[in-house]
Amino acid sequence: xxxxxxxxxxxxxxxxxxxxxxxxxxxxxxxxxxxxxxxxxxxxxxxxxxxxxxxxxxxxxxxxxxxxxxxxxxxxxxxxxxxxxxxxxxxxxxxxxxxxxxxxxxxxxxxxxxxxxxxxxxxxxxxxxxxxxxxxxxxxxxxxxxxxxxxxxxxxxxxxxxxxxxxxxxxxxxxxxxxxxxxxxxxxxxxxxxxxxxxxxxxxxxxxxxxxxxxxxxxxxxxxxxxxxxxxxxxxxxxxxxxxxxxxxxxxxxxxxxxxxxxxxxxxxxxxxxxxxxxxxxxxxxxxxxxxxxxxxxxxxxxxxxxxxxxxxxxxxxxxxxxxxxxxxxxxxxxxxxxxxxxxxxxxxxxxxxxxxxxxxxxxxxxxxxxxxxxxxxxxxxxxxxxxxxxxxxxxxxxxxxxxxxxxxxxxxxxxxxxxxxxxxxxxxxxxxxxxxxxxxxxxxxxxxxxxxxxxxxxxxxxxxxxxxxxxxxxxxxxxxxxxxxxxxxxxxxxxxxxxxxxxxxxxxxxxxxxxxxxxxxxxxxxxxxxxxxxxxxxxxxxxxxxxxxxxxxxxxxxxxxxxxxxxxxxxxxxxxxxxxxxxxxxxxxxxxxxxxx
Amino acid sequence: xxxxxxxxxxxxxxxxxxxxxxxxxxxxxxxxxxxxxxxxxxxxxxxxxxxxxxxxxxxxxxxxxxxxxxxxxxxxxxxxxxxxxxxxxxxxxxxxxxxxxxxxxxxxxxxxxxxxxxxxxxxxxxxxxxxxxxxxxxxxxxxxxxxxxxxxxxxxxxxxxxxxxxxxxxxxxxxxxxxxxxxxxxxxxxxxxxxxxxxxxxxxxxxxxxxxxxxxxxxxxxxxxxxxxxxxxxxxxxxxxxxxxxxxxxxxxxxxxxxxxxxxxxxxxxxxxxxxxxxxxxxxxxxxxxxxxxxxxxxxxxxxxxxxxxxxxxxxxxxxxxxxxxxxxxxxxxxxxxxxxxxxxxxxxxx
Numbered sequence: 019x020x021x022x023x024x025x026x027x028x029x030x031x032x033x034x035x036x037x038x039x040x041x042x043x044x045x046x047x048x049x050x051x052x053x054x055x056x057x058x059x060x061x062x063x064x065x066x067x068x069x070x071x072x073x074x075x076x077x078x079x080x081x082x083x084x085x086x087x088x089x090x091x092x093x094x095x096x097x098x099x100x101x102x103x104x105x106x107x108x109x110x111x112x113x114x115x116x117x118x119x120x121x122x123x124x125x126x127x128x129x130x131x132x133x134x135x136x137x138x139x140x141x142x143x144x145x146x147x148x149x150x151x152x153x154x155x156x157x158x159x160x161x162x163x164x165x166x167x168x169x170x171x172x173x174x175x176x177x178x179x180x181x182x183x184x185x186x187x188x189x190x191x192x193x194x195x196x197x198x199x200x201x202x203x204x205x206x207x208x209x210x211x212x213x214x215x216x217x218x219x220x221x222x223x224x225x226x227x228x229x230x231x232x233x234x235x236x237x238x239x240x241x242x243x244x245x246x247x248x249x250x251x252x253x254x255x256x257x258x259x260x261x262x263x264x265x266x267x268x269x270x271x272x273x274x275x276x277x278x279x280x281x282x283x284x285x286x287x288x289x290x291x292x293x294x295x296x297x298x299x300x301x302x303x304x305x306x307x308x309x310x311x312x313x314x315x316x317x318x319x320x321x322x323x324x325x326x327x328x329x330x331x332x333x334x335x336x337x338x339x340x341x342x343x344x345x346x347x348x349x350x351x352x353x354x355x356x357x358x359x360x361x362x363x364x365x366x367x368x369x370x371x372x373x374x375x376x377x378x379x380x381x382x383x384x385x386x387x388x389x390x391x392x393x394x395x396x397x398x399x400x401x402x403x404x405x406x407x408x409x410x411x412x413x414x415x416x417x418x419x420x421x422x423x424x425x426x427x428x429x430x431x432x433x434x435x436x437x438x439x440x441x442x443x444x445x446x447x448x449x450x451x452x453x454x455x456x457x458x459x460x461x462x463x464x465x466x467x468x469x470x471x472x473x474x475x476x477x478x479x480x481x482x483x484x485x486x487x488x489x490x491x492x493x494x495x496x497x498x499x500x501x502x503x504x505x506x507x508x509x510x511x512x513x514x515x516x517x518x519x520x521x522x523x524x525x526x527x528x529x530x531x532x533x534x535x536x537x538x539x540x541x542x543x544x545x546x547x548x549x550x551x552x553x554x555x556x557x558x559x560x561x562x563x564x565x566x567x568x569x570x571x572x573x574x575x576x577x578x579x580x581x582x583x584x585x586x587x588x589x590x591x592x593x594x595x596x597x598x599x600x601x602x603x604x605x606x607x608x609x610x611x612x613x614x615x616x
Numbered sequence: 617x618x619x620x621x622x623x624x625x626x627x628x629x630x631x632x633x634x635x636x637x638x639x640x641x642x643x644x645x646x647x648x649x650x651x652x653x654x655x656x657x658x659x660x661x662x663x664x665x666x667x668x669x670x671x672x673x674x675x676x677x678x679x680x681x682x683x684x685x686x687x688x689x690x691x692x693x694x695x696x697x698x699x700x701x702x703x704x705x706x707x708x709x710x711x712x713x714x715x716x717x718x719x720x721x722x723x724x725x726x727x728x729x730x731x732x733x734x735x736x737x738x739x740x741x742x743x744x745x746x747x748x749x750x751x752x753x754x755x756x757x758x759x760x761x762x763x764x765x766x767x768x769x770x771x772x773x774x775x776x777x778x779x780x781x782x783x784x785x786x787x788x789x790x791x792x793x794x795x796x797x798x799x800x801x802x803x804x805x806x807x808x809x810x811x812x813x814x815x816x817x818x819x820x821x822x823x824x825x826x827x828x829x830x831x832x833x834x835x836x837x838x839x840x841x842x843x844x845x846x847x848x849x850x851x852x853x854x855x856x857x858x859x860x861x862x863x864x865x866x867x868x869x870x871x872x873x874x875x876x877x878x879x880x881x882x883x884x885x886x887x888x889x890x891x892x893x894x895x896x897x898x899x900x901x902x903x904x905x906x907x908x909x910x911x912x913x914x915x916x917x918x919x920x921x922x923x924x925x926x927x928x929x930x931x932x933x934x935x936x937x938x939x940x941x942x943x944x945x946x947x948x949x950x951x952x953x954x955x956x957x958x959x960x961x962x963x964x965x966x967x
Contacts, residue, residue: 046967049967050967220967224963224966224967225966225967226966234959234962237952237953237954238953238954238959239953240947240949240952240953241952242716242944242945242947242952243712243715243716243944245711245712245715266954266958267952269940272940273938274938274939274940274941275937275938275939275940276939276940276944276947276951276952277939277944278715278933278934278937278939278944280711280712280715280745282708282741283737283738283740283741284737286705286708286738287705287707287708287711287737287738287741288708289708290701290702290705290707290708290709290711290712290738291708291709291711291712291715292712293701293708293709293712294679294699294708294709294710294711294712294713294714294715294716295712295713295715295716295944295945296712296716297699297709297712297713297716298677298712298713298714298716298717298945299716299717299943299945299946300715300716300717300944300945302712302715302716316702316705317702317705317708320701320702324699410960410963411959411963412956412959413953413955413956413959414956415955415956417953418949419949451697452697452717452945453674453677453696453697453713453717453720454674454675454677454697454717454719454720455674456674457672457673457674457695458695459674459697460673460674460694460695460696460697460698461697461698462689462690462697462698462699462700463697463698463699463700464698464699464700465700465701465702466700474690
C-alpha cells in the first residue's frame, strides 16, 4: 500500500530535550515542499523530563484536523514506549533508538521496526551531554528525511536561515541531519510507501499558531496597552505581542515605546488595568485562560454595567479548576457568555483558526469600543499553540478603528450638558467622554446603581431604565458580530452545528459522511449573542447535531437559552478528553445518534 | 444624597487662584457620610490642595474602590472624571488609566478595608510599579458600611463596638509601603488640615506613587471605650505625632519649630492629639531610618505623622517603560498599524 502525501506520523520524546526544533524543521520542510501539513504539539505541564509528542499530518487534500491514526511512530521515549507502540496502525512503522536492544515484549507482528542507533552515533560524533541530546533529535529528523523522501536541499536552506549567525550550530545541525539520513538510506529501503512528493499547494499559505496571529491582530488593530498574568496556553499571545511591539512600535528617532505591557500581580488586576486603560481611551486587552476568567468575573461585571470597553482573549484549556493546563477544550463558552454576578450578557467571538484569530482581533476592538462593553475572543489551546497552515494574512490599509461614540472637546463645547448614560440616538448606545478632555465631559463611572444621567441611584425605575437599555444594546450587537458560516444543500433535513476550533474536523467529517451517503447541512457559529441566522438555521432543520468540546454541551445550552428552539431539535455530539477534535470523533458521534434514531 | 447638587452661585468676594477659580469650583456633590466624619475633613483638605496648586479640575481623574472612603471622590472636583470601581482594586484601574494617559493627574482614594484587606495585593504591586498617583488611604480601623467589623489596621487588643477584642496584629500601611520600595510615604490626620494640605500638595507634585495614610476616626463605629482609634483613647494616651511642613518633592523638609518640640491639635470632639515635629535624628530620605523610627515610636504607643519618606530618585512606570511622551490613548492609527506591505514582508518568516 503506497500513500503519497496522505499520512500521519507521531514523534514521542521527553520535554526539555530540544525536540521542538527538530519537529519544527520537519514541519517546515514538508510545507516548503508545497504539501499541506499540520502539526499538533501534545505536551506536558512541565519544564523537563515528562513525555511529549508531536503529531504531523500530511494531507494532499488540505485537511488539517488532528487524526488519531498514525502510520509511523518515532518512539524515542522509553517511558511511553508501550503506549506509543500500540498507537501505530496495523501495517505501519516504528522508528526506535537501537543503541539499546528492542524489548521483545513490545514487538507487534503487524508493525515494521526501524532501529537507528541515534544515541550511539551522536555520542561518537558530538561532544558534551547537552549537544549529544539535542543532536539526537536533529538526527531523527535526518532519518525521517530519507524515509519519507524529504527534499534535503530545503532542509539545508532552513538550517542556513535559522543559524545564519551561528556557523558552529549550523554545522552541528547539518552533520546530525546527515548522520540520520545516511544511516536510514544505508539500512532501509527508502522511501517508505508512505512518502512525500513535492506539490504546489502551500505557496499562498503560512504556518502560524493562533496566539501569534491574535497578537498580530491586536498590533494591527492599534492596541497600545496589554495587561496580563502568565498562564498556559495564553502566555505566548502576550509574548508575541511584545515582540511585535519591539519591532513595530518604537518611535523611529527616540526608540521610545508606543505601547505599554503590564505584567500584573494576578488576572484580577490584569483585567482591571485593561478596564482602566480603555476608560482613559486606549485600546487595551488581556490574554488569559479559564482560570483567569474565573478571577476576572467581578471586574467584567463592572465593565458591563459601567459600560467600559475591554478585550479579553481567552485561550481555552481543560477545566474545571486547574484541569489539564496543556490540553485543549471549549469549556468557557457558558462562563464567558454570562460572566459576573447579576444580569449580564457579553459579546463573544469564536475564531476557528489562526487566520480568523488575526481577523477577529480587529473586530473585537471595534465591537468593544462601539458597544462600550467587554468582548471575549474565545480560541483554544489547539488554535492558540499549534502550528496551522492557513492562507496568508491580508490587511486592508483603508481600515480605521471604530472608536465608538467618544465626544471630542469641540463636541462637548457645543453641548449644553453631558449625561453619560442618556440614549440620545435611540440605539442603546450612550456617548462617552475621556478624562482630561473637557470640564463638561466629567462624569462618574460606577458599578453601583446609576441613572441615565450618570448619577447614583437606588430608585428602582431609574435602575431598570439603565439596565434594560444595556440589554437592548447588547442584543443589538448580535447584528454586528460576524454572521455564522452556513453551508446548505437542497432537501437536507439534518444540520451539523459547531463552533470555533471544531471547524476543520467537522468539515472533514461532513465530506467523509457524504461519501457514505449521509448529507448534512453545516453551520459554524462565530459570535454571541447569536445572529438571527443561527435561530433560522436551527428551526429549518428537523435535527441539528451540536458538535463541541466540553462535557456539558455548553453551546447547545446557549442555543437553547437564547433561541427558544425546541430541545429535541438539538442533539449533542461532544468530545472533551483534551486532544484536538478529529473527524473520527464527529463521524462516530453522529452515526451513533443516527442509528439510535433509526 | 450624592445626586443633590450644590448651588453654583458663590459669594463674589471668594478668593481666587491663578486660574481664577474659587475653592467652590473644586467641590463636588454634598457628602452622604455621617456628620463629623473624618473623611469629609480629608475631602476639604484635598479641595484646598488642588485649589492652592491651581490645577484645572478636568485634568484630574479620581478613582476609588468600595467603602465609605471610596464614596468621597464624588464630593470633590466635580469637573474631573471619577471612577468608583470594585472593592480593593482601584490600583489596577489607575495603573491602566495611567498607562493609557500619563498626562493627567491621578488621585486614588481608598480605605483600610479596601487597601489593607481585599486589595492588599493590588496596593503592594502598584507601589512596586511606582504608578504616578496620589494615593490616599483614609484609615479608621473599622468597616463602617457593614457596621463595625475590625479592619486589618485595627490594633491588637482594641475592642469593637460590640466589645469583641481584636486578636490579630495590625497592618501598618506606612511600614508596608516602606518595605515595598515606595517613593513617597506620609502619614497624617484628618483633623490636621494644616499638616495634610502641604503633604497632599507634595504628593501631587511627586512623580510616582505618593502613599498617604490618613488617620480618620469613625465617629459612628469606632469611637467607643476600648478602641485604639477612638478620640477618648487618643486623648488618654496623649499620642505624640510628627508634623512636617509642606515641601516640594525636590527640596528638603523645613520646619517651623525647634527639633523635638510638640504642638497640639484639638479634634472636632474636643480631644487633643499632640503633634511633635521631625526630630534631629530623623532623615526623611533614608528608608531604613524612617522605618526604624516609625516602628520605635509605634512600640512606644505614638503615632508618627508627616512626610515620612521621600525618595530622591523616583522613576515612575512610564519612565521605566520608556513610553513616548504623547499619551498612548492619543496616538494616531498610522503610528500604530504597520500596514499591509509590512504584513506581507513579515509573513515571509512564517514559511
